[in-house]
Amino acid sequence: MSTWEERGGSPAAMTYVETQASPEFEGLRSKYRRWVFPVTVAFLAWYLLYVVMSAWARDFMGQEVMGNINVGLIFGVLQFVSTFAIAWAYSRHMSRHVDPVADRIRAELEGGGR
Amino acid sequence: MSSVFFIQDGTSSGQRALTITIFLAFVAVTLYVTIWASRHTRSATDFYAGGRTFGAAQNGLAISGDYMSAASFLGIAGLIALFGYDGFLYSIGFLVAWLVALLLIAELLRNSGKYTMADVLAFRMRQRPVRTAAGVSTIVVSIFYLIAQMVGAGALVALLLGVTGDAATNLTIVGVGALMIFYVVVGGMKGTTWVQIIKAGLLMTGTILITVIVLGHYGFNLSELLGDAAEQSGQGAAFLEPGLRYATEAQGLTGKIDLISLGLALVLGTAGLPHILIRFYTVPTARDARKSVIWAIWIIGAFYLMTLALGFGAAALVGTEEIAAQNPAGNTAAPQLAQAAGELVGGETGGTILLAFIAAVAFATILAVVAGLTLASSSSFAHDIYANVIKKGDVTEGSEVRVARIAAFLIGAVAIGLGIYAQRLNVAFLVALAFAVAASANLPAILYSLFWKRFNTSGAVYAIYGGLISAVFLVIFSPVVSGSPEALFTDVDFSWFPLSNPGIISIPVGFLAGWLGTVLSRESDADKWAEMEVRSLTGAGSEKAVID
Numbered sequence: 001m002s003t004w005e006e007r008g009g010s011p012a013a014m015t016y017v018e019t020q021a022s023p024e025f026e027g028l029r030s031k032y033r034r035w036v037f038p039v040t041v042a043f044l045a046w047y048l049l050y051v052v053m054s055a056w057a058r059d060f061m062g063q064e065v066m067g068n069i070n071v072g073l074i075f076g077v078l079q080f081v082s083t084f085a086i087a088w089a090y091s092r093h094m095s096r097h098v099d100p101v102a103d104r105i106r107a108e109l110e111g112g113g114r
Numbered sequence: 115m116s117s118v119f120f121i122q123d124g125t126s127s128g129q130r131a132l133t134i135t136i137f138l139a140f141v142a143v144t145l146y147v148t149i150w151a152s153r154h155t156r157s158a159t160d161f162y163a164g165g166r167t168f169g170a171a172q173n174g175l176a177i178s179g180d181y182m183s184a185a186s187f188l189g190i191a192g193l194i195a196l197f198g199y200d201g202f203l204y205s206i207g208f209l210v211a212w213l214v215a216l217l218l219i220a221e222l223l224r225n226s227g228k229y230t231m232a233d234v235l236a237f238r239m240r241q242r243p244v245r246t247a248a249g250v251s252t253i254v255v256s257i258f259y260l261i262a263q264m265v266g267a268g269a270l271v272a273l274l275l276g277v278t279g280d281a282a283t284n285l286t287i288v289g290v291g292a293l294m295i296f297y298v299v300v301g302g303m304k305g306t307t308w309v310q311i312i313k314a315g316l317l318m319t320g321t322i323l324i325t326v327i328v329l330g331h332y333g334f335n336l337s338e339l340l341g342d343a344a345e346q347s348g349q350g351a352a353f354l355e356p357g358l359r360y361a362t363e364a365q366g367l368t369g370k371i372d373l374i375s376l377g378l379a380l381v382l383g384t385a386g387l388p389h390i391l392i393r394f395y396t397v398p399t400a401r402d403a404r405k406s407v408i409w410a411i412w413i414i415g416a417f418y419l420m421t422l423a424l425g426f427g428a429a430a431l432v433g434t435e436e437i438a439a440q441n442p443a444g445n446t447a448a449p450q451l452a453q454a455a456g457e458l459v460g461g462e463t464g465g466t467i468l469l470a471f472i473a474a475v476a477f478a479t480i481l482a483v484v485a486g487l488t489l490a491s492s493s494s495f496a497h498d499i500y501a502n503v504i505k506k507g508d509v510t511e512g513s514e515v516r517v518a519r520i521a522a523f524l525i526g527a528v529a530i531g532l533g534i535y536a537q538r539l540n541v542a543f544l545v546a547l548a549f550a551v552a553a554s555a556n557l558p559a560i561l562y563s564l565f566w567k568r569f570n571t572s573g574a575v576y577a578i579y580g581g582l583i584s585a586v587f588l589v590i591f592s593p594v595v596s597g598s599p600e601a602l603f604t605d606v607d608f609s610w611f612p613l614s615n616p617g618i619i620s621i622p623v624g625f626l627a628g629w630l631g632t633v634l635s636r637e638s639d640a641d642k643w644a645e646m647e648v649r650s651l652t653g654a655g656s657e658k659a660v661i662d
Contacts, residue, residue, distance in 0.1 A: 020644040028651055033565075036217040044381065047210045051377040054203055054356040055370040062355035067337030068344065070354055072199055079206045080415050086213055087411045091404065099401070102652045109654040 019109060028101040035093050043086055050075055130275050132470035140316070140478045141293065147308040148301035158511040159660045161302035161518060162229035162493050163395040166659040170402045172311060174409020177393050179310030180486040182317060182417060184266050184479050185545050192444025193359065194425020195437050198347060200359035201425050205418040207380030212414065215385040216407040221400035222564050222650040223391060228657050231391045232498040235559050238642035239571040242503050247578040249498040251555045252388040254582065255548045256491035257529065260484055262544040264290065264533025267480045273446050274473040284534050290480060291530035297485040298492065298522040303396060306485045313482035318417065320475045323468070325420040327455040328427035343429040372613045376546065379617035383549030386556030389490035398659040427451050449473050492521035539602055543594040543614065547585065550617045554581030554624035562628050564650060567643050569632050576631025581624025588616035
């Protein structure tokens with residue numbers, strides 16, 4: 001094992017490496033990733049389902065539900081609704097579960113870290 | 115509604131004068147704001163990032179103003195007016211795409227970058243190869259987009275002012291180019307941002323006005339509006355169903371795959387557009403970047419929902435045939451509807467005023483978008499190519515900004531030249547191509563650098579060139595360039611790739627190339643990765659706002 005200085009690292013970078021390995025930072029990363037990764041997969045799948053059905057399930061998309069409003073239009077408007085809802089939910093998740101931890105780590109780093 | 119002949123009829127000269135007056139008022143206000151902004155532009159951070167002092171709501175409006183191009187305003191309203199449901203389908207990808215930017219990119223980019231997309235890509239890599247690749251990709255995407263907008267501006271003048279002939283078209287393109295160069299060179303990011311904020315305000319005002327008139331006319335009964343639109347379109351119920359524009363029955367399986375390919379490029383491209391990415395640097399913190407994207411999602415979402423009223427309203431009140439007669443691509447649907455809607459509330463005068471207003475908004479829309487594109491490409495040239503590749507980082511702030519201003523001049527001149535050269539060519543595909551390149555080259559490189567520890571210089575270079583070259587290569591041999599009646603070149607046929615949209619192939623190619631490049635190289639910098647990951651998630655050491 002070579003020492004930190006022998007590898008050319010600066011004390012500031014050392015702090016980043018230590019921080020990255022800390023349980024607090026690992027918790028922050030997992031709180032962020034465990035929310036955004038599944039949600040991204042979900043909204044992309046939901047969008048692709050809409051496009052695929054517009055291409056292959058036309059009879060179903062053309063079924064009228066209320067007056068002249070058909071399944072396809074409702075499905076399309078639901079894409080807007082889900083986008084608004086996910087944006088709102090993301091903001092709520094971040095401010096409740098991620099921002100406080102991020103602020104704590106940042107304060108430690110900028111306060112005494114260097 | 116046969117009275118709607120807004121170019122040929124007697125009111126056209128009055129309308130023309132009014133359009134020009136409103137547009138000149140917009141130009142006067144934006145020039146004043148630009149000159150004001152230039153007095154507050156001293157440092158490189160001011161020029162590239164507007165001093166990072168814009169509020170979340172301001173930046174949200176500016177993002178919307180940067181994003182909602184004439185292609186989405188006139189284009190989508192026109193698509194809905196001519197093809198009904200399929201136009202609506204197109205707009206949805208443009209909105210959902212913002213979730214990629216919000217969840218995965220905006221905040222991390224703000225925390226770890228400085229001025230350009232390449233700042234993030236090159237953070238833990240060897241600077242020269244990565245910045246060269248990112249600079250090339252930024253400039254290519256921006257120029258494609260710019261040419262489409264410039265040609266669109268040239269076509270608009272004939273449609274909205276009734277002036278025809280090469281001289282008028284060329285003059286318009288030169289005028290638009292000169293204004294955009296002025297905004298960027300003189301006002302930098304501050305001036306450009308204010309142009310975009312003002313444009314977004316005007317565009318939303320006009321759209322809300324027409325939407326309320328159209329919906330009011332149908333007693334706020336959407337079903338009745340749709341029924342009338344279907345009837346006036348001559349297509350009946352098929353107008354409200356998929357398949358009139360994309361993946362028509364005649365195109366068979368190829369058409370369906372092409373539609374998926376287009377959908378992928380739209381939903382994944384937005385978060386890789388350099389002129390959008392640099393907007394995240396204009397706010398003080400990553401949290402403001404988050405809030406500004408949420409603002410943008412509400413504004414852009416509301417706008418696209420209203421294009422439903424615009425498009426179906428145009429089909430119902432103007433008539434699909436009438437719109438297609440004016441412009442086969444439907445680009446005049448929104449202005450034609452503005453006239454019809456104005457007439458509903460204020461008679462002939464009302465029609466003239468609303469048409470003039472919407473026509474002026476259309477020009478303002480183009481100006482704000484081309485200014486954003488010019489700024490993104492000149493920033494990348496100066497900061498990535500000149501300062502970090504040519505001068506290897508040994509450059510003063512002052513000379514870097516001077517080079518950015520010169521680059522804005524040159525890129526603007528190139529865009530004017532190509533816009534004039536291409537005005538008789540069908541370049542509508544260039545916008546979709548810009549999205550495809552952004553999704554295939556930029557997005558993989560950005561996502562890997564933000565989330566993959568092992569990612570390295572070779573991976574970034576492979577991802578960018580792999581995605582860029584495969585997207586452009588496939589389009590060159592696609593039916594949009596040769597071998598179809600609507601192609602760029604109609605007298606030759608060297609096409610063999612059946613899809614108009616390369617995304618379904620080129621996006622996986624970009625991601626695979628990035629992976630392959632990474633594993634082929636042993637380079638890996640765990641210390642820089644620690645710094646980047648900690649900074650991006652916590653905001654420690656991020657660039658501060660410049661208070662002046």
